Amino acid sequence: MSTATAPTSTRRFVSLFTASPLALVGLALFILTAGIALIGPMIAPQNPYDLAAINLLDSRLSPGSEGIDGNIYWLGTDGHGRDMTSAIIYGLRTSIMIGLIASTIALVLGTTLGLIAGYARGWVDAVIMRIVDLQLSVPSILIAIVLLAVLGRGVGNIILALVTVQWVYFARTVRSSCLIEREKEYVQAGVLMGFSHARILLRHILPNCLSPVTVIVTVEFAHAIALEATLSFLGVGLPITEPSLGYLISAGFSYLLNGEYWISIFPGLALLVTVLSLNLIADHLRDITDPRLQR
Amino acid sequence: MTAQEPIVSIENLTVEYALTSGSFTAVDNVTLDVKPGEILGLVGESGAGKSTVGSAVARLIDFPGAITGGRILLRNSGDLASLNETQMCGIRGSDIGMIFQDSLSALFPVKTIGAQLMRAIKLSTGLTGSAARARALKLLEEVGIPQPKARLRQYPHQFSGGMRQRIVIAIALAGDPQLLIADEPTTALDVSIQSEILGLLKRLAVDHGAGVILITHDMAVIEEITDRVAVMRHGKLIEHGATRDVLARPIQDYTKALIRAVPRIDTRMERFVVMDDAPAVSPVTRPQTSHIQADGPAIDATDVTISFMVKNAILPRNRSYIRAADNVSLKVPAGSSVGIVGESGSGKSTLARAVCGLQSIDSGKITLMGHDVGALASDPALKRERVKAQMIFQDPFASLDPRQRIGSALIEPLIVNKMAERDEAQDITLATLKRVGLSEDDANKLPHQFSGGQRQRICIARALVMDPAVLICDEPTSALDVSVQATILNLLKDLRDERNLTLMFISHDLAVIRQVSDRVVVMQHGKVCEEAETDSLFDDPQHEYTRHLMKMMPKFTSGARLQTP
Incomplete structure (x- = not known):
């Protein structure tokens, strides 16, 4: 396995990663979208949340047209007269933030439960893994919709729904790595040297279980963004006051048949680029962390 | 025999592996030949390139490796190095048979061995139906499988490791090949099965007039069955000749060192002679005191029984167990060393794990330096005592x-x-x-x-x-090359003397056990067969199983002749 901690293997990891042009394209695209999201308020021509800045007379202008104030809307405007460029930048911000927070919490929660299940085994393992099985047998979108229908909309609730859906993937992977690692002789040597279970688990087993997790966290980050967009599109996600990419797509959906494509298509493209870039990175990460493909 | 045309002539074979940084030469300019009815031993330590030679002859070198030079001339087939993959497919199986180390992964798990054997027969000889079946039966008989008719319908997992290796040999023989390549065929097997398989290979070479390339790291195997031996190191062929001559009068220093490093079963050596480029170990000052103390036993196991559940069921009476340790009693005086020897499944490792508290016991009692092992594991007050027992793993x-x-x-x-x-x-x-x-x-x-x-x-x-008082070594050298094994065993000996360690040494290798232990315990099926002082056990074994083990162990006598101080 490639170990990301050693200086030699870090260099190896970098050289393996940069060997794939597709993964580099993915990385570049992601840095671009994340960068735009990060400094969004500084570069956006307009604050789409500021009702004073929006002019209803400018609604549904096509890309490149000039508004009544004389400013040009490069990506057009939506039904409320909002500048699409700014709306997409702010929407991207919301989407990436929610995806990042949700997948991070899912990572921590899932890894913890997976480690406990794999190390304790017995009934603890049985209980945790049956919950995982139960959840995996129901489509994740369904679980998220039911949860949001009960809890209501809001940023906190959608993060909760995403974490609920996603922790199982981390738990399952970490448990299987943990089951392999705990049988290795360095763990038994640790027991003989008087190490506590917590020390063995956190200092020795955990670092050796993390390689596959790096792949999953990238994939699940992309999933979280896509799932949040789906939920918002369906109208159970974020409220209108905090438009994410999904909401923008859904808002423009009704105008699509009028030929006013830009309200849906441009946020859709932004979503596509973000998710695609993450998937390109994850795909390549999976290749280089797969021991069968090691040279 | 010298007049006979060789079955295979390897001329200046070079195999290189392309790496991200340049290329690595795995086999460097090797020239060898094998005559009919002859067993050529290819010996060397890990990384010597001996397996690569075997794979190259069958053209099984995969990307990024490639044969970059030389010729492989097979009798009646020309230069194998120049054939394409389709032509090679006709040669593998019918002209060249291969036997690998891991017999379980060499067989297809979801087909009966009859189906696998008859397919090999059909591909290599064209026989089908009852003719193929008759040949399959004959082959199984030849490799010594009892009741071949019933066995044809069984699956690989229903056979033991030794039986599976016989089946692999039968499949390799399906096309009556001129050349057999056996890559560490007995390394994964217990000694008694090893000696049967080696006997079979020898008989086949003579009966069929086939040439055999036997790749092994084990000098004792080389001495026992090969006619000629080629010693490889770092991809180069460094010495080559009749086995008897090479072992008795090696020319190269490396060969001499390799022979000397083999632990001897017939006597106990003070130290192993190590190779020149082996890492230097700082010299030892021997303590004046005797390492045997009269403090009572460091390890005291009484009537220890350990079972594992092999079949679970809701009703306890339907569960079945195997006994890994069955009423085992063992006393090891402080400062002494005990060797535990046995074949796989004899329960020797389980006993070792139980002694240091890694394995719970069903009944009986184990005390370590006067403390109960169960209490050592659970009582925080005894934590400092607990770490006094350490283990070296395989x-x-x-x-x-x-x-x-x-x-x-x-x-x-x-x-x-x-x-x-x-x-x-x-x-x-x-x-x-x-x-x-x-x-x-x-x-x-x-x-x-x-x-x-x-x-x-x-x-x-x-x-x-x-700063342990007890050191438990579970097959510490069986994954290592002989020269490395020699340095590790020397180190353990010195440390034992320096630190007054109590040593519990588990091994399947009688020769290694003889070198390191004061007393020896022979285990079989979880029971202690015999326990005696090392020299008396080796010179005069009492138990039938001990005698059987000693008889089956390939004996390496050439080392004795070279042991000039």
């Missing part, structure tokens, strides 16, 4: 945390057990690393930067920093 690649630097791995137990402050722990660590033959710089490295032998030294160092 697999040096799994016994170190791959992400922890060596220095940190040695310091951590000292800090955790409050045995030293950080500075002091640092000093102890560096001193211990030096003691086992490593340098101070090695403390900053990660485990993957070391070879197997070095890792085993690190494991020994990690055990030593705890």
Whole structure:
């Protein structure tokens, strides 16, 4: 396995990663979208949340047209007269933030439960893994919709729904790595040297279980963004006051048949680029962390 | 025999592997030939390129490796190195048969052995139906499978390791090949099965007039059945000749060292002669005191029984168990060393794990230095006593945390057990690393930067920093090359003398056991067959099983003739 901690293997990891042009394209695209999201308020021509800045007379202008104030809307405007460029930048911000927070919490929660299940085994393992099985047998979108229908909309609730859906993937992977690692002789040597279970688990087993997790966290980050967009599109996600990419797509959906494509298509493209870039990175990460493909 | 045309002539064979940084020459300009009815032994340590030669002859070298030079002339087939893949398919199986180390993965698990054997027969000879079946039966009979008719309908998992290896040999013989390539065919097998398989190979070579290339790391196997031997090192052929001559009068220093490093079963050596480029171990000052103390036993096991459930069921009476240890009693006086020997499944490792508290016992009692093992594991007050028993494991690649630097791995137990402050722990660590033959710089490295032998030294160092009273070694050298094994065994001997260690040494190798133990315990099916002083056990074995083990063990006598001090 490639170990990301050693200086030699870090260099190896970098050289393996940069060997794939597709993964580099993915990385570049992601840095671009994340960068735009990060400094969004500084570069956006307009604050789409500021009702004073929006002019209803400018609604549904096509890309490149000039508004009544004389400013040009490069990506057009939506039904409320909002500048699409700014709306997409702010929407991207919301989407990436929610995806990042949700997948991070899912990572921590899932890894913890997976480690406990794999190390304790017995009934603890049985209980945790049956919950995982139960959840995996129901489509994740369904679980998220039911949860949001009960809890209501809001940023906190959608993060909760995403974490609920996603922790199982981390738990399952970490448990299987943990089951392999705990049988290795360095763990038994640790027991003989008087190490506590917590020390063995956190200092020795955990670092050796993390390689596959790096792949999953990238994939699940992309999933979280896509799932949040789906939920918002369906109208159970974020409220209108905090438009994410999904909401923008859904808002423009009704105008699509009028030929006013830009309200849906441009946020859709932004979503596509973000998710695609993450998937390109994850795909390549999976290749280089797969021991069968090691040279 | 000299007039006969060789079955295969390997001329100036070179195999290279393309790496990201240049290329690596695995086989460098090797020239060899095999005559009909002859067994050629290819011997060398890991990384010597001996398996690569075997694979190259069958053209099984895969990308990124490639044959970059030389010819492989097979009788009646021309140069194999120039054939394409389709032509090679016709030769593998019918002209060349291969036997691998792992018989389980060499057989297809979901087809009966009859189906596999008859398919091999059909592909190589064109026989089908009842003719193929008759030939399959004949082959199974020939390799010594009892009741071949019933066995044809069975699946690979229904056979033992030795039986599976016989089936692999039968499949390799399906096309009546001129050449058999056997790559470590007996390494995974117990000694008694090993001797049967080697006998079979010898008989086949003579009966069929086939040439055999036998690849092995084991000098005793070479001496027992090969006619000629080729010694390889770092991809080069360094010595080549009739087995008797090479073993009796080796020319190269490496060959001499290789022969001397083999542990001898017939006598106990003070130290092993190690190779010139083996890591130097700092010299030892021998203690004046005798290492045997009259303090009572360090390890005292009484009527220990350990069972594993092999079939679970809701009703207890439907469950079935196997007994890994059955009423085992064992006393090891402080400062002495006991060797535990037995074949796979004899329960020797389970006993070792139980002694240090890694395995719970069903009944009986084990005390370590006067404390009950169960209490040692659970009572926090006895924690300092508990760490006085340390273990060295078989697999040096799994016994170190791959992400922890060596220095940190040695310091951590000292800090955790409050045995030293950080500075002091640092000093102890560096001193211990030096003691086992490593340098101070090695403390900053990660485990993957070391070879197997070095890792085993690190494991020994990690055990030593705890200042143990009892050291349990579970097959510590069976994953290592003989020359490395010799240095590790020397190190363990010296440490035992220096530190008055009580040693419990588990091995399947009688010769190794003879070198390291004062007393020997022979185990079979979880029971102790015989326990005696080492010399008296080896010179005059009482139990039938002990005699059987000694008889089956390939004896390496050439070492004796070379043992001039």
